[in-house]
Amino acid sequence: MNLKKEIPNVTTDLRSDIIELPDVIQNASGIRIFGKVIRSIVYSMDVAVIANCDADAVLAVYPWTPNTKILQAVSTAANIPVLAGIGGGLTRGLRSATVGFFAEEAGAAAVVLNGPTNIDTIKEVRRVVDIPIIYTVTNKQEDLVERIDAGVKVFNVAGGKDTAKLVSWIRGLPDIGNKIPIIASGGKTKEQISETIKNGANAISYTAYGLTEKLFQEKMAKYRKDN
DSSP states (O other): OOOOOOOOOOOOGGGOOOBOOOGGGGGSOOEEETTEEEOEEEEOOOHHHHHTBOOSEEEEOOSSOOOHHHHHHHHHHOSSOEEEEOOBTTBOHHHHHHHHHHHHHTTOSEEEEESSOOHHHHHHHHHHOOSOEEEEEOSSOSOHHHHHHHTEEEEEEOOGGGHHHHHHHHHTOTTTTTSSOEEEEOOSSHHHHHHHHHTTOSEEEEEOTTHHHHHHHHHHHHHHHHO
């Protein structure tokens, strides 16, 4: 007998409106970090979203130089693992390593370095943190094997509309193949997410921009109708 397993849903009236990431993400294999399997990752710096979503982890990366107070706020709000951005690009070297050390002390599950990050910065971060280093890949220009040798444990692929192709390219590299876990941005549709998973992504990051406003508008529309 083939019985479909259904997951019972337990909630309360005040906590029922959580932000749900697309179900298709659950088709990914996942990445096990310190015993916890991570498939869905919310990409947001909105602490309200972080505290009220069903994601397995949060990708806390933003376009300003890393700030320990911001990281502390995210860590306080999150009840899921935090993948904390610590620089890359303009923020590098000792500064990235220092923020990385703070991130680990604050309970982050991993640190994220954006490309392009030089090899010296990766090695400096590796010397001071014990949690995994995630490296963001945006194109085919960088030597990824060299970055693995420097201490990178996971790739985070963010290639815009070409993300799925970039994941496929990494999986096809003879010295990498399936040896390293890949997180990838999934896009806006189920079809885009499915293609990215099919091409080799183990986990999917989903952008939460606008989700708070959308939920708030829906609630306000209901309140106006009820009144």
